[in-house]
Amino acid sequence: MNAADRQIERRQDQFHTWGPYGLLVVGTVLALSTSDLTAVPAAARYELGALIVVALALQLWHGPRRGRRTPSRRGTVYYALRWAIAFALTWLNPFFAFYAITGYFDADEVIPGTRRQRLGLFATSILQAASLSGGMPPRSASQWAVFAGLLAAINALLMAVAHVAFQEEQRSRDRAATITELERANAALQQALDENAALHAQLLVQAREAGVADERRRLAAEIHDTIAQGLTGIIAQLQVVANAPDLSIARTHLERASALARHSLGEARRSVHNLAPVALADDGLPEALKKTVAEWAERSDVRGEFTVTGTAEQLHEEVSATLLRIAQEALSNASRHAYASRLGVTLSFMGDEVTLDIRDDGRGFDPVAVPERTGSGGFGLDGMRARAERIAGSLTVESEPGHGTAVSARVPLIRHDR
Incomplete structure (x- = not known):
């Protein structure tokens, strides 16, 4: 009260x-x-x-x-x-x-x-x-008549007042019930918001844990596909050297073994570099992607362009890390398989979504045949798609032999916790 x-x-x-x-x-x-x-x-x-x-x-x-x-x-x-x-x-x-x-x-x-x-x-x-x-x-018939008329009028007035009072009391009860219901609804809404916030935090933790496990699988597959294969090749070349009939053949295989060793060392350094998104340590996602594209273009001798559309916002670290990893993997795939002369990366902020598009003018491929070609367990497109889906996003690939490749990742825009 x-x-x-x-x-x-x-x-x-x-x-x-x-x-x-x-x-x-x-x-x-x-x-x-x-x-x-x-x-x-x-x-x-x-x-x-x-x-x-x-x-x-x-x-x-x-x-x-x-x-x-x-x-x-x-x-x-x-x-x-x-x-x-x-x-x-x-x-x-x-x-x-x-x-x-x-x-x-x-x-x-x-x-x-x-x-x-x-x-x-x-x-x-x-x-x-x-x-x-x-x-x-009353002392006369007329006075009795007046008395009866007044009695009827007063009681009619009382009935009217009582009816109005009853309606007003009913409206007051209805308003009180409405207020109580609104308070209950507000409490339930607040509880739902709290539960959603807790669920969101839990999903982010699970996404982070799944990302760690996924990164381990990716690194294991990459070591198998690059370093282990390189070491296998070195061993094979050294075995040939051991059985070589003359010095020129031995020298040729030693040079091949040396080249494989240098390549494997480079792959090992790249894998170690990609263990954590170092590019996000000091910069936001747009700046990190810009540097990543520039370094990739210089290393691959391919023209690379980076563009940002919409109003850039500070994203949650898990979203930024996921998009950066997808971009790195797409660039790695382009350098290995696309043989492109030009590549473009676009980061778009669109209200409640963020999209990352990587397009090249390389030789392209048949997306349907990719699972058969990547059966060795490498990270590839399936891994990028799993990364996007882990934070409630999606990844699509459009490619055709001879007409380049377009990879598009679409994820929710989750802002950085302040």
């Missing part, structure tokens, strides 16, 4: 406590000011005074005590006694109907049960109709 509601309730308590006293005083002042006490019999004056004292005593007995506004049997007794006193006072002087008005204000707060409350309101309307029709008892 807020401060305004508490203030309203406090004022209602004050009215129900002191209102009957004020209405009794109003009725008494009007009764005394409109009658000649000298013309009133002494017995009537004594009766009037005694009834006023009894009314005051009744209010002192019930009114000042807190908690009397709760419907109860005691409240019903209080209401009935007050009505009886008001009836007697109104019989003596119609202006004491002011005191009887109190019955309209607290019937629902002291009388339990809807039927009893309506009966109390009807009893109070009898006193009001009698007062307005000239006092009690």
Whole structure:
């Protein structure tokens, strides 16, 4: 309950406590000011005074005590006694109907049960109709007719007011229920957001762990495909040297073994370099990709271009690392197989997505035949696709023999945690 509601309730308590006293005083002042006490019999004056004292005593007995506004049997007794006193006072002087008005204000707060409350309101309307029709008892047929008309009109008005009050109370209950439902919905939404945040963090952790495992598999496959094969070749060349019939043949195979050793050393250094995305240590993804493309172009002697479209944003480290790895693998595949003269890399920021496109004008290939050609277990296209899917992305490849290759990775735009 807020401060305004508490203030309203406090004022209602004050009215129900002191209102009957004020209405009794109003009725008494009007009764005394409109009658000649000298013309009133002494017995009537004594009766009037005694009834006023009894009314005051009744209010002192019930009114000042807190908690009397709760419907109860005691409240019903209080209401009935007050009505009886008001009836007697109104019989003596119609202006004491002011005191009887109190019955309209607290019937629902002291009388339990809807039927009893309506009966109390009807009893109070009898006193009001009698007062307005000239006092009690009615002395003529016309006064009885006025009394009956006023009684019907007052009760019709009471019914209308009660209906409006009921509708307003129903609307208040509906508003309270709506507010409660909204609070429950907001709590459920907040809980869902918290759960989604926790799930997102968990997915990122799982993606990082899967990335580590995937990197191990990639490195193992790369060692098998490059360094191990190079060492095998060196051993084969040295075996030929050992059995060579003359020095020229031995020298030729020694040169081949030396070349294989240098190549294997280069592959080993490249594999070690690719263990972690060093390029992202000091730069964001756009700058890291720009440097990667430039270094690849210089190393491969192929024209390489890098472009950024959209408004660049600081991406989550897992997203940046995934896209950089995909670009590195695509560039590695292009240098090995494409024999291209030109290659372009485009990084696009598109609202809630990031796309990475790598296109070359090389000799191309048949994507359907790739699984058969890469059955040795290398990283290849399947590995790049697995990287993208691990962070809820996708990877598509478009290629045709003689018409170049286009690799496109599309991933959600997840911003860096600040």
